[in-house]
Amino acid sequence: MAERAGFLLENVHFAYGDKAALHGIDLALAPGRFYGLVGPNGCGKTTLLDLLMANRQPQQGRVRLDGERVGAQGRKQLARQVALVPQDFAIPFAFTALEVVLMGRHPYLPRFGAPTTADLMIAEAAMAALDIAALRERPVTELSGGEKQRVVVARALTQQTPILLLDEATSNLDIRHALTIFQVARERVRQGDTVIAVVHNLNLAAAFCDEIIFLHQGRVAAAGPTAATLTSAIIAEVFGVESRVARDDFGGTLQVSFRYGG
Amino acid sequence: MSSTQRTYPWLAVGLLLAVGGAIIVSTGLGFIRITPAEVVRVIAARLTGDASLASGLDPVFPYVVLDVRLPRILAAVGVGAGLAVCGVLYQGILLNPLADPYTLGISSGAAFGASVALLCNHTLLGHLPVPLFAFAGAVAALMVVLLLASRDGQLSPTTLILAGVIVGAILAAGISFMKYLADEQVGIIVFWLMGSFAGRTWGQVGVVFAALLAVLAVAVYYGRDLNIIALGSRASDSLGVETGRVRRILLVAASLVVAVCVSVSGIIGFIGLIVPHLMRLMAGPDNRRLAVVAALAGGLLLLLADTVTRAVLPAEVPIGVLTALIGGPFFCYLFRQRGAFHG
Secondary structure (H helix, E strand, O other): OOOOOOEEEEEEEEEEOOEEEEEEEEEEEOOOOEEEEEOOOOOOHHHHHHHHOOOOOOOEEEEEEOOEEOOOOOHHHHOOOEEEEOOOOOOOOOOEHHHHHHHHHHHHOOOOOOOOHHHHHHHHHHHHHOOOHHHOOOEHHHOOHHHHHHHHHHHHHHOOOOEEEEEOOOOOOOHHHHHHHHHHHHHHHHOOOEEEEEOOOHHHHHHHOOEEEEEEOOEEEEEEEHHHHOOHHHHHHHHOOOEEEEEEOOOOEEEEEEOOOO | OOHHHHHHHHHHHHHHHHHHHHHHHHHHOOOOOOOHHHHHHHHHHHHHOOHHHHOOOOOOHHHHHHHHHHHHHHHHHHHHHHHHHHHHHHHHHOOOOOOOOOOOOHHHHHHHHHHHHHHHHOOOOOOOOHHHHHHHHHHHHHHHHHHHHOEOOEOOHHHHHHHHHHHHHHHHHHHHHHHHHHHHHHHHHHHHHOOOOOOOOHHHHHHHHHHHHHHHHHHHHOHHHHHHHOOOHHHHHHOOOOHHHHHHHHHHHHHHHHHHHHHHHOOOOOHHHHHHHHHHHHHOOOHHHHHHHHHHHHHHHHHHHHHHHHHHOOOOOOHHHHHHHHHHHHHHHHHHHOOOOOO
8 A cells, every 4th residue: 555644625715606614725644644524514514525535626726635736636535545434325226225335345345246255244244333234135116214324334334445444334323333333433543544524413523523624614724633623612612602611520531512502 | 125026026036926927818819819728839939940749820910010010019018117217217316106107207308299290281391200309309408498497406305306397398388289279180299299109110119218227227226326316315425426416317208208208109197106105115226126127017017007908898999098086085095095195
């Protein structure tokens, strides 16, 4: 594998037509860290992930992965380096859960090759980790939103990439399954992989992320280690709500509490 | 292995035998009755060049079988198969189980082209080839739809469907106007639009089967990519599929084949909608398998429908009307059975 330097974004600008979405983004996303991408709706989080996936090209600046322009080696090669759990996961056809998870092996299979036993084992391990082994033969069209979302996460894990992007991967999940996904992601980070997660729940971000990046109106409002970055001042600036950030003894992490109403 | 994966080989072989059987039996049906064994003998005599195989048969049989009935029958099989495979591709590309080969206005384009030719033939200009005009109309409609729907290399299903609806509506107005201009000759246009296999030639059979084999090859080649496209374009891009490119290739391939089918037979609805549906229930959603069994089932179904109108009903009902009359209620039944369609 090429030297792993992670993502490097330099002065990245992106606009949809004349509507600017991101401006002057400078970020270094190093391997082996868990990054939380935080910000209000429409602040450019998904656009930023699209740039990391080479789904879109910046109009200005550069996005590099391990020293090269991202996507320079083609989509299939990139799919072996970066996996994505997208925000929407409607699947209109009745593939079984296992079939969908096995699609994660696509970047490794020759065009007319079938998945091998090894591929099957990787898929089954991912399903077991997310507690959906029992859904194997069930058509995804009959699964609940939460089950389907875990199938999609398992599919991304099956891709076995050193970098995993999560775009609100826990938005449909109850707290137990949300924690499962973050724990699985955390374990990947412990083994040296990188996770970049768009997170709406600040407390999940506080508990799991090594670093937090606040995006606000297309700019990086703050970025750095969670303990130093997650402050009530920045939450007030970015989200416009009053909060208190304090260490919580029960969970052993920083937690954010909000002033509700009044 | 899922249950549909296990039953797939049986389904495919069963359908293949059924198509073969239906071709032989239906060739014997009609005003002149010929037994299946005699049909087989006539065909074998021609294929092997051994005339003794057909000795003792009525001398008119080879003519009826080989020159009258088989071209029509094979054209029906080929068009049915082509429409069904294209239905599979359209549904996969548009991420919509309710899409069919006519969703993007291809049929309206073909109908418009055919109407122009038919109208000219019956007024001033003399002989314009109707199939060629139908084909050109279909391709032109496709190009306009693609042009309208293209945005930075992506072809989003929603934009495509919208573009198809717009183009279709404009062309429908044009067709109505031509029907109005045709005045008392309007029957010719109406009749063509409702589809028919009467009097098809071996040449047309050849064109349809060449198109069918090409689109099957493309469907199987890009089958796994198309499966993954069902996850949505962000996910499929992230899995290494060139989503925009694959969509475009499949769309153009399928549309060209639909254009060929329509130019040969006129507009035959419901085959491209129902067969992919039915086969997805029986063979599962994997497009590589689905394309193959849909081709067989589509060919079988359209052949049965054409045989009913040709040899069973007292008077020939336009095939497009018949497929709609059978297909419509059947689709309603499926719709109620399965509850709401997923997606």
